[in-house]
Amino acid sequence: DTAVSQTPKYLVTQMGNDKSIKCEQNLGHDTMYWYKQDSKKFLKIMFSYNNKELIINETVPNRFSPKSPDKAHLNLHINSLELGDSAVYFCASSPQRRLAGSGGEQYFGPGTRLTVT
Amino acid sequence: QKEVEQNSGPLSVPEGAIASLNCTYSDRVSQSFFWYRQYSGKSPELIMSIYSNGDKEDGRFTAQLNKASQYVSLLIRDSQPSDSATYLCAVAASEAGNNRKLIWGLGTSLAVNP
Numbered sequence: 001d002t003a004v005s006q007t008p009k010y011l012v013t014q015m016g017n018d019k020s021i022k023c024e025q026n027l028g029h030d031t032m033y034w035y036k037q038d039s040k041k042f043l044k045i046m047f048s049y050n051n052k053e054l055i056i057n058e059t060v061p062n063r064f065s066p067k068s069p070d071k072a073h074l075n076l077h078i079n080s081l082e083l084g085d086s087a088v089y090f091c092a093s094s095p096q097r098r099l100a101g102s103g104g105e106q107y108f109g110p111g112t113r114l115t116v117t
Numbered sequence: 118q119k120e121v122e123q124n125s126g127p128l129s130v131p132e133g134a135i136a137s138l139n140c141t142y143s144d145r146v147s148q149s150f151f152w153y154r155q156y157s158g159k160s161p162e163l164i165m166s167i168y169s170n171g172d173k174e175d176g177r178f179t180a181q182l183n184k185a186s187q188y189v190s191l192l193i194r195d196s197q198p199s200d201s202a203t204y205l206c207a208v209a210a211s212e213a214g215n216n217r218k219l220i221w222g223l224g225t226s227l228a229v230n231p
Contacts, residue, residue: 040223041155041203041223041224042221042223043161043205043221044221045218045219048217048218055217056217056218090160090161097217098217104149104151104166104209105151105163105166106151106163106207106219107163108160108161108162109160110159110160111159111160
């Protein structure tokens with residue numbers, strides 16, 4: 001019973017293609033996130049949803065579009081893939097939107113390694 | 118620009134020793150601080166959270182927070198080879214009191230030698 005799951009685990013595709021990554025959490029959390037971890041291992045927040053409402057939208061190319069059909073699911077669609085999109089994408093969830101104090105801990109999925117050729 | 122800084126390492130300690138990992142942050146009003154462990158090729162895993170000044174102990178791990186000096190540290194006692202990983206420090210960004218996102222350090226690589 002995986003807490004935060006992502007599919008696929010690996011994604012190899014060519015430049016210009018469109019692809020999606022799916023995330024599901026069964027922790028009953030209200031808030032979900034997408035992160036990008038590049039080759040230098042820096043974790044960069046991309047988006048966050050709280051109960052289907054977009055609450056964080058960092059400076060990300062608009063080729064990236066998140067969608068949250070319900071609070072347990074957060075998907076990421078990427079259009080016109082570029083070489084620079086190659087990275088590991090992590091989904092995470094936390095009990096609440098406000099990270100101050102107890103309830104702000106984030107729990108990560110296993111990651112999706114995207115390789116664009 | 119809010120920042121979290123860590124020494125990238127590698128920090129090398131012998132098995133059984135105490136490993137000390139440090140993190141400084143720039144946001145003076147941050148309230149929540151987290152340590153995550155990331156094994157190579159795996160996802161970050163939460164190991165400690167701390168919210169008030171002082172020490173917080175959990176098994177072999179102790180987190181220390183000093184808000185006046187804006188640093189947070191993680192001590193690992195009786196280090197084991199299985200502790201070899203990258204340790205990420207994360208700080209909740211205050212941003213008008215919203216505290217909605219974490220600011221991450223680049224991580225410190227720890228190697229525990231048998």
